[in-house]
Amino acid sequence: MIASRLAFACGCLALTGATTLPKKGEPEITAQTARSGGVIDPDQAKLGFDAADLSFEVLPETETLRGVATLSFTAKAPLDRLAIDLDRNLPVDAIAIDGAALAPAAWSNPEGRLVITLPQRVAKGGHVTARITYGGQPHVAVKAPWDSGMVWATTPGGAPWFATTAEGYGCDLFWPCLDFPTGEPGVVTLHITVPKGLKAPSNGKLLGVDTLPDGRTVWNWRIKHPNTYGIALNVGPYEEISGVYKSRYGNSIPMFYWFLPGEEDKARALFAEFAPTLDFFESEVGPYPFGDEKVGVVETPHKGMEHQTINAYGNDYAKAPEGFDWLFQHEFAHEYFGNQLTAANWDDYWLHEGYGTYMQPLYGRWREGEARYATMLSDERNKIANLRPIISGKVRTEEEVYEVDKGGPGQDIYYKGAWMLHTLRTLIGDRAFRDVTRLAVYGRTDPRPGNFAPRYGSSAEYQRFVRRVTGKDYGWFFDVYLREAALPDLIETRSATRLALRWQVPGGRVFPMPVEVQIDGRIVTLPMAGGVGSLPVPKRAHVVIDPKAKLLRRSVAIEQYQAWRDAQARRPRPAN
Incomplete structure (x- = not known):
């Protein structure tokens, strides 16, 4: 494997397409590529995604990406073709099936779904491996991370600095994948080639760094069961702080923070938050899900994102009255609610964002008591909009959930979700709430390192967990808070x-x-x-x-405040 990686890294890959540098929002993507989640394509439903071996080289001088992806599948039903999501701005140069090269006529990708005709049918239970060589100019994010794509930047010292973010449009912006929540591969191995002097912290566990004759390096990582949009490229002239957290569950967890040169004092202050935050989550939720890999955070030229074991951080070391960095804490919360517990349908993403948002005031309570908890919750309460129900009961895409103009609940999956959890906790009690949370995250109430694996969840399952723990039917609670827009x-x-x-x-x-x-x-x-x-x-x-x-109930005062606030925001500002 090392030999093949080095051959790739030496540039033995033809790059298709123009090299004119794209602007933000370019190259334009199709509706298919912009769509993440939703109803699963019948051909893709036949695929069990066993493993992906991904080689990347991103060239900042031309803002281009070269890739070789080796994807291994098990057939859940007889297969005549593979349907794999990949942005058509990354044209395919070659495909081999089980080691045999295909003629170009055997594949097509007009709209962002690469369809490969197999040389022979694969029976149910059979295995097939596709090696896809591709490259081009990846879509550039307009306002990352709320908008997906490549984020190109330079450090204050003028060095290349870039990162990927893909929650909105999905993994197919950068690599051939199954772009829906349950399309997680069993294991992903990454080989990231970077220019001399740069580093590439990424997902999972570092297998080693290969140095090429010209000074470039290849960073090799491996991660188990990654979230589909969680695979991340982060490249820059990083410096590193590391340590080990001695878990209350008996295991030792490596911790890493990669930051830009010249920021060591601020970086060490943020790194000092890692262990207390871990202790909070392990005491209030349970064992850190990826303790055999790492806790990883990397400074990025965008605000942040929950990239599994390599969370993006771009909060500029902001200070807050609660005494901790909310963005670091929120993205870390997604290691539990998003990466360990993954909603099988975007419609249920309040499980990610509601819980992820509730963890900030709950951490404030753990640190300082009820006054801090109440203060932080009050701030969140003012942001609840109640324009749409949190869930629709349908299979939805990411945009149909996150964007209000597409009928979604928007930010209510964060703030209304958090307040619903607050009300539920006070209704059923701390102990029952903890048991429900553990069932949702781990599938059991007695989690220990090694006795659980990443899992998929849903709103209906969560409701069943509440009934199982309490012995009572709280359908009336969820029917109003999840399935209606208006508050009681x-x-x-x-x-x-x-x-x-x-x-x-x-x-x-x-x-x-x-x-x-x-x-x-x-x-x-x-x-x-x-x-x-x-x-x-x-x-x-x-x-x-x-x-x-x-x-969580209707407040006329808050409604009046929100109307006034919105009117103030629309008022034209007088000229100076």
């Missing part, structure tokens, strides 16, 4: 001697959410059976509903 509204009626409360929810459903009421400093709980409840109150008593802000 708590209607208050007070007479001279009595307070009556009634939940009003979409569709007139029964919503038996208990409500705490504070009466002159004394807190009582109304069970709200049937969605209604009442209690006597003295005539001049001071009453506070939900005094500890446990409930």
Whole structure:
């Protein structure tokens, strides 16, 4: 394998296409390439993706990518052809099936799905390996990471610095893959050739670095069960900080941070957050899922992304009143909620982003107590839009979830998802919430290093886990918070001697959410059976509903604030 990698790295690959440097948003991609997830193509549904061996060389002077991908599949049904996602801006030069070269007429890729006619049928249970040689100019991100593609930059010292990000449009921007959440390969081996003086930190475990005669280096990595959009190229003149975390589960976990020259003091301050953050997650959720590989973070010329074991960090070492870097913490949360637990359908991506967002205030609570927790949650509450239900019950693409103008819930999968989890935790209790979370993440409540593997999850499964742990059916809870856009509204009626409360929810459903009421400093709980409840109150008593802000519910004050805020943002600014 070393010999073949070095032959590739020496440039023995014909590059197809022009070398004019693309602008941001170019080269233009097809609708097929822009589409990530959704209903799975019938031909792709027949493929079990066993392994990928990926060789990359990215040439910054021409902003081009050369690649050789060796993909191994097991047939779930008889196969006559392979359908593999790959941006047509990366034209294919050669394909071999099980070592035998194909004629160019055996494949086509007009719209971003490479279809390869196999020389012979593969029976169910059979194996097939495709070696695809390709290259071109990858799509350049406009506003990474919210927009996908290559991010070209230079360091303050003028050195090349570039990275990939692919959550939105998917893995097919850079390598031939199955671009849907359940298309994860069992194992990926990476060989990344970089110019002299640059480094290429990437996913998984470092197998070694080969030095070529001209000074270029080949960085070899291996990762198990990577998220489809989690394979990442990060290249720059990096410096490295490393250490070892002694886990509360008995194992030792290597930690690495790759940063730009001249930032060592700031880099060491961020690296000092790694171990406490790990300890929080291991105490509140469970063992770090990839302890036999690494905790990896790399500074990137874009804001950030949860690239498995090599999270992108571009927060410029910002300081915050909560005393920790929210972006580092959020992307690290995705190692659990996104990389270990992967939603099988983009429709359920609140499991990634809702949990990932909830981990910031929960970490604030773990560090400083309830005041910090409440402060951070209050900030998140003001960002909930309630324009669409969080889930649709359909198989959706990434854009159909993340983009409001395409009918998606947009940022509500973050903030409304987080607040729903906050309300659920206060409803069922910390212990039950922890057990539900562990079932979702690990598939078991007693996770230990070595007794679990990455898994796929769904909203329906999560709801079943809540019922399994609590012994109660909380369908009424999820029907409103996940499947309706509007929040439950708590209607208050007070007479001279009595307070009556009634939940009003979409569709007139029964919503038996208990409500705490504070009466002159004394807190009582109304069970709200049937969605209604009442209690006597003295005539001049001071009453506070939900005094500890446990409930995600409609707030007229927040609606008025959001309308004012949005109007202010639209106002023209006076000229200086």
